Amino acid sequence: MLTLRGISKRFGAVQALKDFDLEVHAGEVVALVGDNGAGKSTAVKSIAGVNPPDEGVIEWQGRAVSINRPHDAQNLGIATVYQDLALCDNLDVVGNLFLGRELRRFGVLDEVRMEQRSRELLDTLSIRIPSVRIPVASLSGGQRQTVAIARSLIGDPKVVILDEPTAALGVEQTAEVLDLVERLRDHGLGTILISHNMVDVMAVADRIAVMRLGRNNGFFDKRSTTTEEIISAITGATDSAVTRRQARKREEER
Amino acid sequence: MRRDRAAGDAAAQEPAHDAMPAVDSRLLVREEGLRGYLQEFSRKLRSGELGSLPVVVAVIIIWTVFGSLDSTFLSAQNLSDLSQQIVGTGMIAVGIVFVLLLGEIDLSVGSVSGLCAAIFAVLNVLNGMNEWLALLVALAGGAVVGLIHGFFFAKVGVPAFVVTLAGNLAWNGLMLQVLGSSGTVNIPSESIVSKLYSTIFHSPAAAYVTAAVGVGLFLAASLLDARRRQAARVPFRPVAEIVLRTAVIAALAFVAAYILNRYQGLPLALLVFLILLVVLDFVLRRTTYGRRIFAVGGNIEGARRAGISVPFVRMTVFSISGLMAAVGGIFLAGQIQSASQTSGGGNLLMNVIAAAVIGGTSLFGGRGSVWSALLGALVIGSIQSGMNIMGVSNAVQFMITGSVLLAAVVVDSLSRRSQKAAGRA
Numbered sequence: 090m091l092t093l094r095g096i097s098k099r100f101g102a103v104q105a106l107k108d109f110d111l112e113v114h115a116g117e118v119v120a121l122v123g124d125n126g127a128g129k130s131t132a133v134k135s136i137a138g139v140n141p142p143d144e145g146v147i148e149w150q151g152r153a154v155s156i157n158r159p160h161d162a163q164n165l166g167i168a169t170v171y172q173d174l175a176l177c178d179n180l181d182v183v184g185n186l187f188l189g190r191e192l193r194r195f196g197v198l199d200e201v202r203m204e205q206r207s208r209e210l211l212d213t214l215s216i217r218i219p220s221v222r223i224p225v226a227s228l229s230g231g232q233r234q235t236v237a238i239a240r241s242l243i244g245d246p247k248v249v250i251l252d253e254p255t256a257a258l259g260v261e262q263t264a265e266v267l268d269l270v271e272r273l274r275d276h277g278l279g280t281i282l283i284s285h286n287m288v289d290v291m292a293v294a295d296r297i298a299v300m301r302l303g304r305n306n307g308f309f310d311k312r313s314t315t316t317e318e319i320i321s322a323i324t325g326a327t328d329s330a331v332t333r334r335q336a337r338k339r340e341e342e343r
Numbered sequence: 344m345r346r347d348r349a350a351g352d353a354a355a356q357e358p359a360h361d362a363m364p365a366v367d368s369r370l371l372v373r374e375e376g377l378r379g380y381l382q383e384f385s386r387k388l389r390s391g392e393l394g395s396l397p398v399v400v401a402v403i404i405i406w407t408v409f410g411s412l413d414s415t416f417l418s419a420q421n422l423s424d425l426s427q428q429i430v431g432t433g434m435i436a437v438g439i440v441f442v443l444l445l446g447e448i449d450l451s452v453g454s455v456s457g458l459c460a461a462i463f464a465v466l467n468v469l470n471g472m473n474e475w476l477a478l479l480v481a482l483a484g485g486a487v488v489g490l491i492h493g494f495f496f497a498k499v500g501v502p503a504f505v506v507t508l509a510g511n512l513a514w515n516g517l518m519l520q521v522l523g524s525s526g527t528v529n530i531p532s533e534s535i536v537s538k539l540y541s542t543i544f545h546s547p548a549a550a551y552v553t554a555a556v557g558v559g560l561f562l563a564a565s566l567l568d569a570r571r572r573q574a575a576r577v578p579f580r581p582v583a584e585i586v587l588r589t590a591v592i593a594a595l596a597f598v599a600a601y602i603l604n605r606y607q608g609l610p611l612a613l614l615v616f617l618i619l620l621v622v623l624d625f626v627l628r629r630t631t632y633g634r635r636i637f638a639v640g641g642n643i644e645g646a647r648r649a650g651i652s653v654p655f656v657r658m659t660v661f662s663i664s665g666l667m668a669a670v671g672g673i674f675l676a677g678q679i680q681s682a683s684q685t686s687g688g689g690n691l692l693m694n695v696i697a698a699a700v701i702g703g704t705s706l707f708g709g710r711g712s713v714w715s716a717l718l719g720a721l722v723i724g725s726i727q728s729g730m731n732i733m734g735v736s737n738a739v740q741f742m743i744t745g746s747v748l749l750a751a752v753v754v755d756s757l758s759r760r761s762q763k764a765a766g767r768a
């Protein structure tokens with residue numbers, strides 16, 4: 090459904106992305122993993138139109154498209170949860186959830202329906218918020234993150250990109266988000282999930298794309314790979330940290 | 344892939360396991376009735392959400408002080424005059440409120456107001472153009488000037504205060520050019536601009552009907568909103584609270600109408616100002632465009648990523664500021680019945696910025712309302728009127744107005760700090 094080919098992006102002296110490829114199909118969860126600074130968020134932002142790539146092709150349902158503004162990505166049906174959330178602190182929860190695609194009635198904001206939908210949406214994510222009418226500035230980090238996730242589900246997305254959605258979440262909320270990812274898949278949406286947590290990744294991903302220093306470093310199928318194999322691809326060592334430790338232990342035992 | 348509408352929503356709304364009711368003892372549940380109202384009020388105060396409270400207190404103090412120093416201050420005549428005199432400043436301050444909501448500033452509004460008054464006077468009085476057409480050209484001129492500022496700010500990336508500071512000088516120069524050698528153009532008292540300012544509806548019914556219509560609309564809108572909310576099972580205001588709020592507003596409206604009628608009646612300028620405030624308040628709080636202004640004022644990058652065109656919002660807001668400067672300039676010209684080389688100069692710029700900030704609109708963007716233009720203009724106008732009555736010199740007036748502005752900015756900064764501490768900024 091969404092295909093990236095040969096995407097490159099340079100920030101001054103830093104080549105953040107180089108010949109990066111990625112593919113997501115409908116009803117599939119692709120995990121994007123890599124060390125800090127590997128270029129995962131940069132890849133996400135080039136899909137979302139925040140930082141359009143310098144080179145490369147983005148194909149949407151088999152057709153090359155140009156995504157130069159966040160608006161373009163939204164119109165295609167790509168919804169993104171950014172690592173830095175990008176919420177407006179002065180707006181309330183409802184205002185943030187519907188920002189950019191407010192519901193209207195006779196041309197006027199339909200606050201009642203927006204509030205109703207917000208409550209339903211937040212309930213299913215089992216998030217507790219003091220009130221949907223307080224500014225998001227007064228929410229905790231995890232609550233803000235859940236608001237950002239809920240926001241991506243408003244509208245009619247076909248691909249959802251989650252940049253470290255569970256980084257600030259507690260056990261229960263993380264489980265909810267992982268459930269949500271599975272539900273997105275069951276409903277035929279494509280999902281790109283970025284996470285540093287290998288357990289989460291192995292739990293929900295169908296395929297795993299590894300990035301290293303702005304380049305692809307292997308694609309793995311969940312059914313035929315192991316966590317060790319992925320970690321070694323992330324670190325770029327044929328022998329990963331885990332295998333190295335195991336080897337060291339074996340030596341010590343001898 | 345399935346194409347059902349809102350597949351994402353449907354996915355999210357399918358509860359994974361029985362979602363437990365989100366009840367948490369720390370949640371903000373308001374107690375019913377008056378007690379809950381007072382509780383919420385004191386919570387808001389403590390967390391620095393002062394809203395328009397400081398300015399209401401300021402008006403009461405100012406009126407008490409001047410009223411006790413000189414009884415003519417609180418006379419129907421002086422208060423009626425005051426309600427007319429604040430319109431020019433208030434109109435320009437409305438534009439400043441829009442710009443402040445973005446977290447920016449417009450330093451050109453004084454010059455722009457003078458320029459637009461001069462455009463009208465020269466076109467209509469000196470060149471005999473139809474007065475409605477001349478008025479339209481003058482207002483359009485203000486909007487275009489604002490759009491030019493907006494272009495340099497939003498598209499070229501020059502800081503707004505530099506663009507508008509340059510504009511302040513340049514448009515003042517253009518005004519002098521437009522006025523030419525004559526320097527001053529008198530506007531006849533039968534001109535539309537003079538009438539706009541000086542017309543007063545002498546029938547007592549005018550003021551009372553206006554008050555009744557305003558209160559009635561407020562009550563109807565509140566009740567309808569509460570009913571829709573109740574039907575949709577989202578929190579709504581209890582009827583008792585709506586009645587209480589309406590009663591407060593009704594009291595204010597009818598007392599004002601009574602005072603105006605004790606003198607000459609309802610001034611047209613005040614009516615126009617109030618209608619404009621209601622309309623623009625609606626635009627800010629109830630339309631997508633208004634929501635976008637707040638979003639850009641709160642988080643530019645967040646707004647951009649939500650698909651909002653930040654340059655469009657910025658350019659149109661500066662254009663609104665220019666337009667409102669023109670409107671204010673027209674009222675000020677109607678007040679003195681002339682356009683002259685000093686139009687839009689003096690402490691006008693300081694006064695309008697002070698009015699917007701004193702009224703409770705934050706300098707830091709994203710918080711405020713157009714009503715602060717009315718409240719702030721009332722404070723500034725009251726101080727000036729009081730000091731004029733007491734024969735205080737301009738020198739002292741400037742110092743006092745400056746101090747009031749500083750005090751307002753201090754309140755704004757402190758309230759922002761305590762809002763930060765309470766997690767609300």
Ligand SMILES: Nc1ncnc2c1ncn2[C@@H]1O[C@H](COP(=O)(O)OP(=O)(O)OP(=O)(O)O)[C@@H](O)[C@H]1O
Pocket residue numbers: 100101103104105123124125126127128129130131132172
């Ligand atoms: N706006 C920017 N300007 C300059 N350099 C940038 C910018 N954004 C990212 N970079 C650089 O691009 C590289 C990739 O950053 P990116 O944020 O994509 O990493 P990441 O894989 O998301 O890391 P993390 O796991 O820490 O989130 C980094 O070296 C970073 O310094």
Ligand SMILES: [Mg+2]
Pocket residue numbers: 129130131172252
């Ligand atoms: Mg990142």
